[in-house]
Amino acid sequence: MRILLIAGGWSNEREVSLSGAAQIEKALSRLGHQVTPFDPLPGFDGLIETAKDHDFAFLNLHGSPGEDGLIQAMLDAAGVPYQGSGPKASFLALHKAATKQICRAEGIPTPNWAFVPVVPAAGWLCPLAYPLFVKPNNGGSSVDMQRVDSAEKLGPALDALFSKGKEALLEEAAPGFEMTCAVLGEEALPTILITPKLSGEFFDYRSKYEDGGADEICPAPVDDDLNARVRELALRAHLALGCEGYSRSDFIVTESGPVLLETNTLPGMTATSLVPKAAAAAGMSFDELIARLIELGLARSARRQRAQAAAEDVTDIFADEDI
CATH class of the missing domain: 3.30.1490.20 (ATP-grasp fold, A domain)
Known part of the structure; x- marks a missing residue:
């Protein structure tokens, strides 16, 4: 396929986005796809026109634009499939206060x-x-x-x-230790225990992206009940927000159990990122993960097209009755 790899953008997470995109581009090429890198920072005004010349878009954007649903909405308008969540879930998940309201309403604990x-x-x-x-x-x-x-x-x-x-x-x-859990499709992947090494206070930027910044153990060496609880909450958050394809939810495990911090709809895909690590623990290589995300994105696009066709059929029926 001709795949438009969208990365960069203008958020303060631009460099992380580009770093992950370099690895994604290699994987897409190994999978036999023709890859066109696209950076919205210089090229935003040509996004829809460029996307229409491709069969699929692979997004590796962090912050806004990308995780806010803007690029997804434009790709939907262009009729180009992409991996991950649509505009609504993307916006809700990026807006932390909205995420917390929705999850608390669904009985998912959060600080x-x-x-x-x-x-x-x-x-x-x-x-x-x-x-x-x-x-x-x-x-x-x-x-x-x-x-x-x-x-x-x-x-x-x-x-x-x-x-x-x-x-x-x-x-x-929330005093406790940090765990994270990714969802792929509608299945929770193995959990990860995170212990920051460069910062004693929390899992900060340096701990996330510098080599040796944190110990990230997958599967997490915790008891079966806690492991199951974190996986359950990650999947519930994924579904409550309307996420599709994949997501990653972060938790603090307190004395009373895990509490949700946030859910990411475009989680990192660098060498030190957590979703590829969880996928590997589930027996999936990086290339297989990328291929699976494309498969899920195409399936989402097909569902959307069927729903639109059904809505048009209903509209036609009512139009005929009016006649």
Whole structure:
């Protein structure tokens, strides 16, 4: 197939996106596909025209655009299939406050939070207990995330985000250890236990992307009940958000059990990324993972086309009755 490999973009996760795309391009070539790299940063205005000359688009974007559903919506408009979730699930998952509302409504535990999209009014008091994390509401890779231990430090942390035009999500720190679980199709892959080595506080950007930044053990050496619980919650979050193809959900395991931090619809695909590691533990090579994602993307496109055809048939029936 002629595959448009979309990576780069203009978020602060651009370099991570390009790094993963280099490995994806090699895998696509080994699978026999003709690959055209496409970077939305210089080429956005030609996206739909370029996409229409291809059979499939493979996205490796992080942050906005990409994880926000914009590129997916444009590809849908162009009639070009792609891997992963559609626009709706992509937007909901990237918006951390929306994700937490949806998951809590579905009985999926998540730490208490406060959504702060603009500079708070004078006299505003944070409703959460310290310590807490201050995160970009629409970001990933732990970029610009800070741990705040007191009210005196909260203001500067919020100012740092607002100065970059970002919305803030405040989240109570949940003491425990971190696990993550990917979903492929509608099956939870082996879980991963994460222990940061470069930062003692949390799984930050350096721990995620520098060699030796963290110990990532897959399958996670935890008891069967906890393993099953994390896999169950990852699949429930995937379905609650309407994700398709694949996703990866991150958890903190507290004394009372795992709590969901976030769900990623375009998880990282670098040499140190977690989804390829989980797939390998399930007996799947990187190339096989890429091939499976394409297969799932084509199946999603076929379902969408059938649904559109059925809707058009219903419209035609009612139109005939009006006559």
